Amino acid sequence: ETGVTQTPRHLVMGMTNKKSLKCEQHLGHNAMYWYKQSAKKPLELMFVYSLEERVENNSVPSRFSPECPNSSHLFLHLHTLQPEDSALYLCASSQDQWGSYEQYFGPGTRLTVT
Amino acid sequence: GNSVTQMEGPVTLSEEAFLTINCTYTATGYPSLFWYVQYPGEGLQLLLKATKADDKGSNKGFEATYRKETTSFHLEKGSVQVSDSAVYFCALLFHSGSRLTFGEGTQLTVNP
Numbered sequence A: 001e002t003g004v005t006q007t008p009r010h011l012v013m014g015m016t017n018k019k020s021l022k023c024e025q026h027l028g029h030n031a032m033y034w035y036k037q038s039a040k041k042p043l044e045l046m047f048v049y050s051l052e053e054r055v056e057n058n059s060v061p062s063r064f065s066p067e068c069p070n071s072s073h074l075f076l077h078l079h080t081l082q083p084e085d086s087a088l089y090l091c092a093s094s095q096d097q098w099g100s101y102e103q104y105f106g107p108g109t110r111l112t113v114t
Numbered sequence B: 001g002n003s004v005t006q007m008e009g010p011v012t013l014s015e016e017a018f019l020t021i022n023c024t025y026t027a028t029g030y031p032s033l034f035w036y037v038q039y040p041g042e043g044l045q046l047l048l049k050a051t052k053a054d055d056k057g058s059n060k061g062f063e064a065t066y067r068k069e070t071t072s073f074h075l076e077k078g079s080v081q082v083s084d085s086a087v088y089f090c091a092l093l094f095h096s097g098s099r100l101t102f103g104e105g106t107q108l109t110v111n112p
Helices: none
Strands: A004-007 A010-013 A018-025 A031-037 A044-050 A053-057 A064-070 A073-079 A087-094 A109-113 B003-006 B011-014 B019-021 B023-026 B032-038 B044-050 B056-059 B062-065 B075-077 B086-093 B106-111
Touching (some): A018 A031, A053 A064, B032 B062
Parallel strands (some): A010 A109, B011 B106
Antiparallel strands (some): A018 A073, A031 A044, A031 A087, A087 A109, B032 B044, B044 B056, B056 B062, B086 B106
16 A cells, blocks of 8 residues: 555536545654645645644635544545636645654645636 | 745756756755655655755665755756656755745656
């Protein structure tokens, strides 16, 4: 099993839909992250969880709602999205949120909002 | 604040050419430095890292040396292959728990 998995890999949704992205890490890490990668823009950190507690929310609109039920799983619940939310959403994990621990990334979910 | 500036792409090379992708950073203190690679349709993979000045990170023929005096961490490879075609990201991270700060990425295309 690869280190960080994400499902689905591709998602097309309308602006009125509700969907969820799932991330699972098999590395025994304590910190998990959601990033947004849009064309022609640097990676944007959205949320950070440490030991299942949200420790950072970088001014993300409320139409994105994260959930971390345990240290291995991270969800991103989506509702009433806008076309500009179309992007690649990347999940990552690291040993801990502190220290120079490298982050391990999943393959991403390519989201298209129509 | 912290920032990372990468060489603008896209970069197009022929197979076996020498590669340099420049990366400079602005930060107060001495962060750890990373290069990540993103192959088409995939997430980011750690390519190499260096945690202190003068350290050299290396992996898969790629190298980068942490230069404190020039605040740089340039990525080099002596002979690129078609399979190296990807987007390369330079990033920094402080031990005290700041977040990974990424550069904008450099698209590399290697032609046969």
